[in-house]
Amino acid sequence: MNLSEYGNTESQVVTAGLNLGRVITVSHQTFTVVTEFGRFHAEISGRLRNLAMTAEDLPTVGDWVQLRLPANREDVAYIERLNERHSVFLRKTAGRQIDAQLVAANIDWLLLCMALDHNFNVRRLERYLAVAAASGAKPSVVLTKADQARDLSAQLAEVDAVLPPQTPVIICDATRADGLAELANFMQPRQTYALIGSSGVGKTTLINHLSHQVVGETQAVRASDSHGRHTTTTRQLMVLPNQSIVIDTPGMRELGLMDADVAATFDDIVQLAQHCRFSDCTHQQEPGCAVQAAIATGEVDATRLRSYQELQQEASVNTQLRGKAREQAKIKRMFGSKKQMQAVRKASRHHQKY
Template sequence: MARVIATSHMQYTVVTAAGQFQAQLAGRLTNLASGPEDLPTVGDWVQLRLPANETDAAIIERLNARSTVFLRKTAGRRSGAQLVAANIDWLLLCMALDANFNIRRLERYLAVAATSGAQAAIVLTKADQAQNLAEQLTAVAAVSASAPLLICDATKADGVQELKDFMQPRLTYAFLGSSGVGKSTLINRLLGADKIATQAVRASDAHGRHTTTARQLLHLPNGSLVIDTPGMRELGLLSADVDNTFADIQALAENCCFNDCTHQHEPGCAVQAAVATGELPAERLASYQRLKAEQSRNNNLRGKERENAKITRMFGGKKQMKAMIKASRLRHR
């Protein structure tokens, strides 16, 4: 058995008791995959066939069952899945306290993380550039529910100590966040060396570039395992627990007059009443409605794409399927 520690363009780096190897997928594994989620990603445990010659690639024969998995919708209009990491114990959702601070983005990350099976913690980076730390912490606390909150300042010698103390040996952590939040910088501090390239963010809007382009699993000095992931300019909803992430809205909705209340224009809507009194921020309700609509739309699209993919695997395409059905009907006349 081996664990995938890096991936890039369908090429894999795996580590086993016998050492580290470059690996490729067995043809059977590729042919049986119905989508990207059926193929290995960083953190996966796989069954491996070692090469007779050390210079040759090993062959990944089978993907073991996952305990947790984090995936997102592929960028753009397609609704396919993109695997980010698997078999993670903790998702570390990173958000900078500089001009890139965005509570609505954090709500999105929490909703997607909630369906991964892993626990989620919030890591606030760049504390030295905080706009108004007290207000920002209050805003995060209002949406974070029970997720642990960690604050980091990589410019100070002890600025990541809280994060170091949080991370435990033999557990796997995945750092997730948008470009420029400082994930690679944090990991370098944890490693005690600048092993991951970093770039400065744009001063105009605090956004960064995709410094990390391939996912990799790294071993920290304290025995923890970390997965560095590329910065995400877009985190599309594919599988998300929006309702639990917005538990406050769900609690209010129990008092609505209609069970199928959309919390928009219905009379007797307890959620809208809470917005009117200031109990619930209008921006949070808008975020909830936006995420629910996006999730529903993507689920419908994904269902159609899966059906089309199944038809292609079985018949070669819709045209061929129709021709086979027509031929079958003619034979049975």
């Protein structure tokens, strides 16, 4: 099998005795990996699992890995090494735990999908843009269900107002024969695209149309709020007929900020803040606040400032907690527990003293 079809640019490192592969599906720590010798079911080796401090150190869909292949094709291969990523999209796990959940890796373009029906929410789009900005991939906004847009011109203006410069916007209507032509033309051979969005925006429908076959089930969404069920439950990578590579991901009801570049997403506010009278301006009631002046003239929407401050606070807190979690994982791996680490240090000081 030719791995260039799966995006290999011959820059991937391969250790002697191992084989290069790309992870194309992930489901409950079971992997399907494509190699030059075909597809294999794979598991993580004990060595790699022992070296990993957190889930971020383990493979996800889109990763290039090095495997030890079995003599029998029906047996399980073992992933021994994880190659360096050029991009990765991750989010905070749902709930109160501060753990990173890997969504996809080695993506060239993140297609941020948002429907033009009741799902339309510019504040949510800002959140996706902040995570995309930190991922290393280029973002593009894909607006689905154009046939259900309440006011397409006004909605496009709202989207344009929050986008970083030169971010492509693609409009899709799966009810028309040519409704996905713009998206199909945008996706280029051997480039990897990941579709990210909340439940019910139509990601699987897009892939079914682009692949000219049913590769995933779709379900109707609730008419009240346009939310859908998680039809896609596993992450998978596939090559489309036009030779572009696409990763389908489960719908996200919650995108917790774990690795996000809020400043890049709100560059307009960041630039205005440089002209505030006080360097520590909170943009509330301080005199000489350039951001509040822009809000007063209508240059900046007040809801955008609130969104910026909320995302900035969330990202800051989660980043700090993430760092502590990785440090605790490191201590656990090296000493077993923080108490045991302190005992080792105490013994070391005692030894040096005498």
